[in-house]
Amino acid sequence: MAGCAALLAGGLWLGDPAASSAQSDAGPAPGAPAALAKPAHQRHRAGGAKLPAGEQFSNAGAAQASCPGDTVAWANMTSRVYHKAGSKFFGKTKHGAYACTKVLAAAGFRASKS
Numbered sequence: 001m002a003g004c005a006a007l008l009a010g011g012l013w014l015g016d017p018a019a020s021s022a023q024s025d026a027g028p029a030p031g032a033p034a035a036l037a038k039p040a041h042q043r044h045r046a047g048g049a050k051l052p053a054g055e056q057f058s059n060a061g062a063a064q065a066s067c068p069g070d071t072v073a074w075a076n077m078t079s080r081v082y083h084k085a086g087s088k089f090f091g092k093t094k095h096g097a098y099a100c101t102k103v104l105a106a107a108g109f110r111a112s113k114s
Helices: 002-009 019-025 062-068 101-106
Strands: 073-075 081-084 096-100
Touching: 062 073, 062 096, 073 101, 081 101, 096 101
Parallel strands: none
Antiparallel strands: 073 081, 073 096
């Protein structure tokens, strides 16, 4: 109990607005991962996704010619999700390209859930 009194006297309790504003103005805690410096909704979109040079195409035919034994998918570069033919998003998202599914999986893309 004496320890609590010392913390309260020193102004270091959870409800102290001065202590909490000082911490929030300082940025992330020392040793915190750099990814936590950005809000959660911006972490996965920073910079967009990249595919190896020569592995993204503007049409499905060119993509199929580069990978004859694989399935062609539309890669959404913002969300890092790929959509196969028949999906309502196949070739429709604003920032995307056609590529082989093996290349997309190796680059860290995931298949759409639908």
